[in-house]
Amino acid sequence: MIKVVIIGSGNVAYQMAKHCLANNQIELVAIAARNTSVLSSDFPKSNCVNIENIPLNADLYIIAIADNAIIDVSEVLKNASGLVVHTSGSTPMHTLKNNTKHGVLYPLQTLSKNKPIDFTTVPFCIEANTQQETDFLLNFAALFSKKVYKIDSEQRKKLHLSAVFVCNFVNHLYAIGADLCEQNKVPFEVLLPLITETAEKVQHISPKKAQTGPALRNDTNTINTHLEQLQSEMYKDIYQLITKSIQNGTEL
């Protein structure tokens, strides 16, 4: 049994703790937060501890909290003998350098408490400061997922940046589509199958090959008609900039 402590009360901490509780090769020794009251509705009281009372005999400490608070928890765990990791996409591993054994366990997925997650298809990006700890993390992540990648801090930063484009920014384009539908009394649900298919296509062919639309085929008539229809200056700017970027596509 791998003894695990999870630190955090957000979406990642919640979902990872639930998975640990359900896995018979993992013993969730504790789940820790500054304020245990946010934990006790979701977890057995015996599991919930304050950050000051984290047991120091676990094999693995998973820090799943806001990026700027990681360093403080690292300090709290400086006498722990186990491996200390964080789950952040944009924080370098060396932030944990005061912990003898340290690393990163980054699940690259958008998680929320109210939606159950099937971890088997969630990519886990791992990194550790020694080969032994790397091997340990590879095995541990395999208890969650079939997709485990060794990714160093520099690569992880770039993945996190790419994730902003393909997740946060993409979602904002969905929001613009929804807004245009609402303004014009068209049900947004008409667009949902197109959204699904657009995401599905790039699972099999490269996005560059999957590109279609008026920008790619230089259809100036359609582009101008679209721009005339857009009332928001912001939407016009986005339309023009992405159209230009698609047309510059040779640099991709």
Add this chain to the structure above:
Amino acid sequence: MIKVVIIGSGNVAYQMAKHCLANNQIELVAIAARNTSVLSSDFPKSNCVNIENIPLNADLYIIAIADNAIIDVSEVLKNASGLVVHTSGSTPMHTLKNNTKHGVLYPLQTLSKNKPIDFTTVPFCIEANTQQETDFLLNFAALFSKKVYKIDSEQRKKLHLSAVFVCNFVNHLYAIGADLCEQNKVPFEVLLPLITETAEKVQHISPKKAQTGPALRNDTNTINTHLEQLQSEMYKDIYQLITKSIQNGTEL
């Protein structure tokens, strides 16, 4: 049996013709193109005709060709007694006004020849110039799909515009993500589950509620780190503009 002629040799014409051939309530009288040689590898020779030789006794003519050529085919069909429709998102219905019975049958999906399509989940937006033809199209579209919507030309224009945001522009953001991965020797496949989940989320909750990321939470540190990492001026511009638009989200 509904007698149908399809005019066109592109992706939409191809997929709709295949569906007509497979449906026992539809008789595909002919598939027509300027040059039948592009059709004959995909369809029985007896079905393929030149545009000048389109039989004029069909119940329904589906014009599935480039927007700017629709008017010419409408002219060729001016003596046809059946209903003449086009499949274009951005062309008004009145482009077909010289055909006594006319309308629109717009499948809102990205179609390609080399990928089989399940039409049952493809939204069909229909419109016609009389109630009788509207009813006919509603029934006909129901032979393809469970999702049939009555949408007028003005609404369809807006749907087409929204589709550019949620499909073409979204795909370009995927392409940028793929490019950043390639530049940094990270496999793009690591991002695929996130792409799927981001599209899946908005099937159930509004995109506005699904929004996450550094822009939304005003995380200036992360935003600046991301901007520093972007070498392409175009990517920087896109990052800044969409970040600003997310932060202006109150107008959504």
